[in-house]
Amino acid sequence: MKSTLIIxxxxxxxxxxxxLIKSxxxxxxxxDFPRLHVAVLLTIVLVAYLAMYGVEGTAETAMVIVWTLGILNEVRFIYNFTPLAKCEALRTKQQKPANAFTLMIANVRMVNKKYEKFLQLVLKEDPDMLVMNEPNQAWYESVRHELEKRYPYTIKKPLENTYGMLLWSKLKLHESEIRFLVEDGIPSFYTVVELPGGKKFDLFTVHPQPPRLMRNTETxxxxxxxxAKESKNTKYASVVAGDLNDVAWSKTTKLxxxxxxxxxxxxGRGFYNTYSALVPLFRYPLDHVFYSPEFRxxxxxxxxxxxxxxxxxTITLNYEPQHEEExxxxxxxxxxxxxxxELIQEGLEKGKELNREEQENKKPAQFN
Incomplete structure (x- = not known):
């Protein structure tokens, strides 16, 4: 048992x-994902070891110190997403927000066939804008008749590779673009949203690839x-939303x-874990909304x-540029x-490599 706990x-x-390695x-x-899980499991191991065997000698003392540092290292990443930390986003003080809108984000999972259940949820929430990640053509055909009644403005790119995207909006959209920033098969959207009072903001929706077996994260x-760079340099306040396939406390998200x-x-509010809805013990915050300080x-x-x-x-924001500095x-x-x-350059080079491979795979076989 002692050896097992040490291992x-x-x-x-x-x-x-x-x-901590920049790779x-x-x-x-x-x-980066299971910070909380590792902290809890390592704490259990530490407590069990101390309760059962105590600490004898320099080697065991050093071991216990290293384990404790491992726990503290994990806690420092997730601490900001507990109610113990100071809230970063201030709430509006307006009783009746004059420039508010509600945005709903949903990764529908392409193989999920519960179209009607999803529609009922959307109709119940009735957001001003809806971002759907992972819709294919079947998803689009199943929801469009109902959603087109409520949302006159749309950007559509259903795909069969789990990276499709749909944006539905009651608010006017201007200068809308479907863009492939790094990989040919992974779209992102850009649009200028006009609020009822005439104020405008930029909306970016993204769904990059996650880290997975034999697929690194350069792209x-x-x-x-x-x-991030583009949203900083536009003339309007910006909102970035979607399934970022990254946790809120990672180095990439911080950057x-x-x-x-x-x-x-x-x-300062909580994890708001969005994945996995199917496995309660393993949940992480992967779907995000980030926004400029002009919003409350x-x-x-x-x-x-x-x-x-x-x-x-869902998130409801109010446009209050007069309080930006607060x-x-x-x-x-x-x-x-x-x-x-440097990371952008590395990712673009990797994206070109993946795009070439994709094109090669699409070429028909040659026969003599």
Missing amino acids: FGFLFTLFSFLP PLWWIRVL REAELLLV FKEISGMIDPRV LVSLQRLQKFGSDHFPI QEHLVADQDDKEEAD
Whole structure:
């Protein structure tokens, strides 16, 4: 039993410190996700070891100290997403917000066939805008008749590769674009949204690739940071939304916030885990909304599941540029900007490589 605890202790400690390595390797970046799980498991191992065997000698003392540092390392990442931390996003003080809108984000999961259950949830929530990640043509055909009655403005790109995207809006959309920033098969949307009072803001919707077996994260980092830089330099306030396939406490997300100057409404409020809706013990915040300090938070909710492996979320924001300076946000220094540029360049090069491979695979076989 003692040997087993020692093995697990050092394994979980390794899991804690490996993500500190600045590398896009999938088996490192995937360890950004289970910070809370590793902290809890390592704490259990530590408490069990101390209760059963105590500490004798320098070697065991050093081991216990290393395990404790591993726990503290995990806690420092997730602490900001507990109610103990200071809220980053301030709530509106307006009793009747004059420039408010509600945005709903839902990764519908392409293979999920519970179209009607999803529609009923959308109709119940009745958001001003709806972002759907992962819809294919079957999803589009199943929801469009009902949604077109409510949402006169749309951007549509259903795909069969799990990276399709649909945007439905009651608010006027201008200058809308479907863009493929890094990989040919992974779209993102850009549009200028007009509020009822005439004020406008930029909306970026994204869904980059996640770290997974034999697929590193260069393209994910590049897409998110490209959007971060663009959103910072537009003439309007910006909102970035979608399934980012990254957790709120990762180095990439922190760098995204530094470059964009955006706010995360989760900070100081909770995890609002959206994935996995199917496995209660393994849930992470993967679906996000970040926004410029010109907005104030009205509400943030995780909604009930509808058959997908993601929970949908809704956020209501009010446009209050007169209070922009009151909200603190991260600011990029020169090192951050240089790091972002390097990651973007690496991701674009990797994207070109993947695009070439994709084109090669599509070429018909040649016969003599």
